[in-house]
Amino acid sequence: MLLKRIQPMVFQARRLYVDIMFQVMGRALQAVSEVDETVQNEARALPQGLLFEMMVMPEGPRLIVEHIGDGYFHYHGDSAPRPVDLSIQFKHIAHAFLVLSFQEKTSEAFANDRMLVDGDVSYAVRMTRVLNRLETFILPKLIAERAVKEYPASLHLPEKLISAARIYLKVATNFVETARP
Amino acid sequence: MSHKYYEFFCPVKVIAGKAALEHIPYELTGLAAKRPMIVTDKGVRAAGLLDPVIAACEESGLEIVSIYDDVPPDSSTSVVRDIAGIYRQEKCDAIIAVGGGSAIDTGKAVNILVSEGGDDIARYSGAGILKHPLKPFFVVPTTAGTGSEVTAVAVITDEKKGVKLPFTSSFLLPNAAIIDPRMTLTLPPHITAATAMDAMTHATEAFTCMAKNPLSDAYATAAIKKISQSLLNVMDNPKDTEGRLELAQASTMAGIAFSNSMVGLVHSLGHATGAICHLPHGLCMSLYLPYVLEYNLESIREPLGELLLYLEGPEVYSATPASRRAEATISAIRKLRDQLYKRCQLPRTLKETGKVLENQLDHIAEMALDDGSIMFNPKEVTLEDARAVLRRAWA
Numbered sequence: 001m002l003l004k005r006i007q008p009m010v011f012q013a014r015r016l017y018v019d020i021m022f023q024v025m026g027r028a029l030q031a032v033s034e035v036d037e038t039v040q041n042e043a044r045a046l047p048q049g050l051l052f053e054m055m056v057m058p059e060g061p062r063l064i065v066e067h068i069g070d071g072y073f074h075y076h077g078d079s080a081p082r083p084v085d086l087s088i089q090f091k092h093i094a095h096a097f098l099v100l101s102f103q104e105k106t107s108e109a110f111a112n113d114r115m116l117v118d119g120d121v122s123y124a125v126r127m128t129r130v131l132n133r134l135e136t137f138i139l140p141k142l143i144a145e146r147a148v149k150e151y152p153a154s155l156h157l158p159e160k161l162i163s164a165a166r167i168y169l170k171v172a173t174n175f176v177e178t179a180r181p
Numbered sequence: 182m183s184h185k186y187y188e189f190f191c192p193v194k195v196i197a198g199k200a201a202l203e204h205i206p207y208e209l210t211g212l213a214a215k216r217p218m219i220v221t222d223k224g225v226r227a228a229g230l231l232d233p234v235i236a237a238c239e240e241s242g243l244e245i246v247s248i249y250d251d252v253p254p255d256s257s258t259s260v261v262r263d264i265a266g267i268y269r270q271e272k273c274d275a276i277i278a279v280g281g282g283s284a285i286d287t288g289k290a291v292n293i294l295v296s297e298g299g300d301d302i303a304r305y306s307g308a309g310i311l312k313h314p315l316k317p318f319f320v321v322p323t324t325a326g327t328g329s330e331v332t333a334v335a336v337i338t339d340e341k342k343g344v345k346l347p348f349t350s351s352f353l354l355p356n357a358a359i360i361d362p363r364m365t366l367t368l369p370p371h372i373t374a375a376t377a378m379d380a381m382t383h384a385t386e387a388f389t390c391m392a393k394n395p396l397s398d399a400y401a402t403a404a405i406k407k408i409s410q411s412l413l414n415v416m417d418n419p420k421d422t423e424g425r426l427e428l429a430q431a432s433t434m435a436g437i438a439f440s441n442s443m444v445g446l447v448h449s450l451g452h453a454t455g456a457i458c459h460l461p462h463g464l465c466m467s468l469y470l471p472y473v474l475e476y477n478l479e480s481i482r483e484p485l486g487e488l489l490l491y492l493e494g495p496e497v498y499s500a501t502p503a504s505r506r507a508e509a510t511i512s513a514i515r516k517l518r519d520q521l522y523k524r525c526q527l528p529r530t531l532k533e534t535g536k537v538l539e540n541q542l543d544h545i546a547e548m549a550l551d552d553g554s555i556m557f558n559p560k561e562v563t564l565e566d567a568r569a570v571l572r573r574a575w576a
Contacts, residue, residue, distance in 0.1 A: 045551075110556050111392035111443065112186045116308055121347070122551035132561075150561035 014097050019061040021100040022054065024171060025134070026063035026075040031170035032134045033073040035163055040071030042130050051076075052127055053084040056096045057116075075174070086119035086127065102139070102147045106131060137163045187394035189441045190351060193331050197360035197430055199422075202233050205277065205319060206241035208357050212317040214275035218268050219245055220288045221279040222252040225323050233363055234279055234321060247271040252280065256287040257338045258346070261302045265294035275317035278355075279364075282327040282462075285320050289335035289353045292318045303339055303346055311350040320355040323364045325428040326376025326463050328383055328436020330358035360433055362426040370416055370525040373428070375463030377412045378521070380404060380432040381514075382447050382466035385474070387438035388488060389481040390445040390557045397442035400434040406491040407431035409517065416524045445558035446549070447473045450570065453548035458537045467518060468528055472574045474511050476566065480559040482507045489513065532576040542571040 032039050048069040055062035064076040064084065090096040095114035098104040106128055109115050117124040132148040136155055145151045196204045209217060217238070221231060226248075235245055249264045268276070268291060276295075278288025293305045296315035305311065320330040335348045368376070384401040387393065411427040418424070450473070451465035474485060486506030490498040492513040501509045521527040531537040546567035549555065555562055 107391060107556055107561075111390075113188045113392075114186075117553075118307060118309075121553035125551055125553060125556055128556065148561070149559075 011093075015061070015093055018056060018093055018096045018100055022061045022063040022078070023175075025054070025100075025131075026065055026077070027171040027174045028134055028138055028167055029063075029065050029130065030073045030075040030174065031167040032130070032137060032163075033071060034170065035166045036133065036137070039130050039133050042126050042133070043067055043071040043073060045126060046123055047085075050086060050123065051080050051082065051084040052123075053080065053087040054090075055087060056090045056093050060090075060093055060096070077178070084119075086123050087117070088124060088127070089116045089118060090114060091116065102143050105147055105149055107149045134167075136160070138167055187392065187396075187442075189394060189396040190333075191331055191354075191437045191441070192351075193354050194357040195331075195360065195433060196357055197433070198426060199362070201359050201361040202237040202321070202363070203240075205234070205321075205359060206238050206243040208319065209243065209275055209317060212275065212356060214317040215243070216246040216271070216273045217243070217275040217277050217317075217319075218247040218249065218264075218271065218273040219277050219279055220252060220264060220291060221248070221250050221284050222254075222281075223250055225280045225284065226250045228323075228367055230323050230364055230367075231279060233361075234277070245277075246273050252284045252287045254283050255338050256283050256290070257340045258302050259340060261287060261290040261294060261337055262300050264291045265300065268295045275319070277319045277321060279321040279323060281322070281324040282329045285322070285327070285329040286335040286337060288318060288320065288355075290337045290348060292316055292353070293348065302337060302348075306346040306348055308347075308349040310348075311352045313352065315352050318355045319357050319359060321359045321361070321364060322429065322432070324368065324372065324376045325365050325425070325432040326379035328380065328432055328439065330355060330360075331433055331436040332440040334440075358433060360426070360429045362422045362429060365425045365429050366420060366422065368419075370419065371527060372463075373415060373419070374412070374521045374525050374527045375461055375467060376432070377408055377415075377428050377463075378467035378470070378518075378527070379463035380428070380435040381408050381517075382451075382470050383435035383439040383444065384408075384431075385470065385488065385514075386444040386447055387435070387442045389474075389477065389484050389559065390443055391559055392442040392557055393484065394442055397438040401438035401442075402488070402491045404431040404435040404438060405488060407434070409492045409513075412517070413520055413524075416521065443557040444554045445473070446476070446555060446560075446562055446567075446570070448554040449549040449552035449558070449562070450545065450567070450574075452552050452554070453545045454531075454537070456548065457541055457545055458534075460534055460536055464528060464534070467521070468531065468534070469570070469574055471511050471515050471518070472570050474514070475573070476570050477558065477560050478507060478511075485510050492517075530576050531571070531574050539575060542568065542575065546571055 046067040050067045052065045062078045064080045066074045068074045099109045135147045136144045276288050278285045292315045322330050333351045333353050384404040388401040407427045408431045411424040415424040447469045450469045454465045489506045489510045518529050528534040
C-alpha cells in the first residue's frame with residue numbers, strides 16, 4: 001500500500017534525475033570539447049553542424065549538442081534548431097536511469113538493447129567514446145569504472161583533477177548564463 | 182537483483198536436410214503465395230544451382246514467374262529498384278533469394294519496396310523504419326558462412342551518393358530458410374574454408390562478446406562443434422553431403438547466435454580490411470580471429486576456455502588444466518587455420534594475402550575504430566591497440 005503511494009513520487013524523482021543529468025551532460029560535453037584534445041580529435045571527424053541527440057523514448061528528457069567545427073561542441077538544451085542527424089534513444093526512462101546512475105555502462109546498455117541508434121553508427125561509436133572520456137574526467141575513479149568499459153590506465157590523477165575542475169567550472173558558468181530569469 | 186538482461190529473437194522457419202528444396206511449394210502455398218520470383222546472381226545460375234529449385238517447384242505445379250539473375254557482388258539501389266519493377270510487372274507475390282550475402286540482402290531490400298511501395302529504397306534506410314510485415318520471402322543460401330538467412334539486416338550501396346545504406350528491421354527476416362546440402366556441394370575449397378571460418382568467427386565472437394546470452398550461447402557452441410567436426414572432412418571430401426549439411430546448419434546456427442548477441446573486434450577489423458583492401462569477408466575473419474582472441478584474452482578467459490570442449494572434444498578438454506583452456510582454444514583455432522592453409526592456402530597473415538600493404542595498416546586501424554561492432558568488443562579498443570593487433574596479424 002505504502003509502495004503504491006510513493007511509486008508516483010519515485011517515478012517523478014527518477015524523471016527529474018534523468019532530466020538534470022542530461023542538462024549536466026550536455027553542458028559538460030560542450031565543456032570537455034573546449035578543454036580536452038582527445039575529445040577534440042574524436043569530434044573533428046564528425047561533420048560540421050552535426051546535431052547529436054540523446055533522448056528517452058517516446059517524448060522524454062533529451063539533450064542536443066551540435067558539432068560546430070574543429071572538434072568543438074555547442075549545447076542546445078532540449079530543443080534542436082533543425083532535425084537531428086544522430087540520435088541515441090533510450091527505450092524507457094528506467095533504462096536511462098540505469099545508465100545515468102552508473103548502474104549500467106553505456107556499452108552494456110547498447111549490448112542489452114536498452115538503446116537504439118538512429119543515424120550513422122560510426123558517428124554513434126565516436127560519440128560513445130567522447131561520452132566515456134567525459135565520464136572518466138568528471139566522475140570519481142570508483143564510479144567512472146562502473147560507467148565505462150575500461151578506465152584508461154594513461155589518465156593520471158593530476159590531469160583528471162585539472163580537467164574535471166575546468167569542466168565543472170564551465171558547466172557551472174553555463175548553468176548561470178543560461179538560467180531562466 | 183541481477184542486472185543481466187538480454188533479448189533473443191528468431192522467427193525464421195528453418196527447413197534443413199535432404200530434399201529440403203522440395204518443401205518450398207508447400208511452404209509458399211501455406212502463405213497463399215502462387216507467383217514467386219527468384220533473385221540470384223549469374224554465378225549461382227551458371228553453377229546449375231537454380232535447377233533443383235525450379236524443378237522442385239515445377240514438380241508441384243508451382244510456376245516460378247520470374248528469375249532475376251544479375252545481382253552484383255555489391256548490390257545497389259538501382260538494382261533493387263529494377264528488380265522491384267519486374268516483380269510488379271509480373272504480378273509476383275513472393276521472393277525466393279538464392280545465393281550468398283549479396284543476393285539475400287538484395288532480396289530483403291526488394292521485399293521492402295514491393296511491400297511498402299515506391300522506388301526509392303533509401304527512404305527505408307535505418308533502424309525500425311518498417312512497421313508492417315512484408316511479402317512472403319524465402320532464402321536458399323548457397324554458401325555456408327554469412328548467416329544472412331537469419332539476420333534482420335541488409336546493406337545496399339547507394340551508387341549516386343557512394344555510401345552503403347543499412348536496413349535493420351525484424352520484418353526483413355525471411356519466413357523460411359531452406360538449407361539443402363545440394364546447394365553447397367560444389368563450393369570450391371577456398372570458399373568452403375573461408376565461409377566456414379566466417380561462421381566459426383560469428384559463433385566465437387557471439388560467445389565471447391558483450392551481448393552474449395544463454396540462448397545465443399547454445400547456438401554458438403553447437404555451431405563451433407559442427408564446424409570443427411566437419412570442416413576438414415569436407416575439405417578432403419567435397420562431395421560429403423552429410424558434412425556439407427553440417428557446415429550449412431552451423432552457418433545458420435552461428436547466424437542466429439551473432440544476430441542476437443552481436444560481434445566484436447574481428448568484424449571491425451574485417452569490415453575495414455574488406456573496404457580498403459577488397460579482401461573477401463570470410464578470409465578476413467579467419468585471418469584476424471586468433472590475434473583478436475589473444476588481444477581480448479584476459480577479458481574473455483572463462484568463456485574462451487569453455488570453447489575448447491566444442492573445438493577439440495571432451496578428451497582434450499578434460500586433459501587440459503582449466504587455467505590453460507583459453508590458450509588451448511586459440512591454439513586449436515590456429516591449428517585449424519594451418520590445416521586449411523595446407524589444403525587451400527587460406528591466408529593466415531595479412532602478408533600471406535598478397536593484397537595488403539604494410540602502409541595500409543594505420544588506415545585499417547582508424548576505420549575499424551568507427552565500426553559499429555567495436556562497441557560490443559569486451560575490451561575498449563584504442564587506436565594503438567588496433568594497430569598492435571594488425572602488426573601481429575601482418576606476418
